[in-house]
Amino acid sequence: MRGCALALLLLGPAGSALAQAPMQSLGDLPARPYINPDVDPYPFDPFLALRTYLSQRLPAGWWARDPAYDAGAFSVVVNIAESWKGNPTSAMLQLCPQPSSTLWDRIQIIELKPMYHKTPWPSVTCRR
Incomplete structure (x- = not known):
């Protein structure tokens, strides 16, 4: 009984602090462009759009990492198959x-x- 009371005293303040912590959506993460769901119920997701675009156009054996957003630009690392021959930059x-x-x-x-x-x-x- 004494141990239960001690546990409640120790966990009580932490439990109430956790209950009051505000929830953050993925749109609130730093370096992610703001998406307002009130303006558009199906907002444009640039990360999903880039993943879809590249998955449809990459040759067999190639794969792309998830896009990253930094300083106003999206960057994607494209892994090229080991058996491919040619100039990767071109x-x-x-x-x-x-x-x-x-x-x-x-x-x-x-x-x-x-x-x-x-x-x-x-x-x-790539630019428009």
Whole structure:
């Protein structure tokens, strides 16, 4: 009984402090653009849009990491299959969205960073 009372005394303040802590949505994370669900019930998610765009266009054996947002630009590391032959930097130019792509409605800059044979190559910056 005495142990239970001691446990309640120790956990009581922490429990009430945790109950009062405000919840944060993913949109409140730093370096993530603000999305207002009141304005658009289906807001544009640039991270999802970039993942979908690249998954549809990457050759077999290639894969892209999750996009990152920093300093107003989205960057994506693209891992190229070991068996592929060619210039990774020029291959990234082929992955840039066309000027008519709907991605450019909400995204200004995409940086594609090739990773080939476990070595980073010069990146390509895609702009509308």
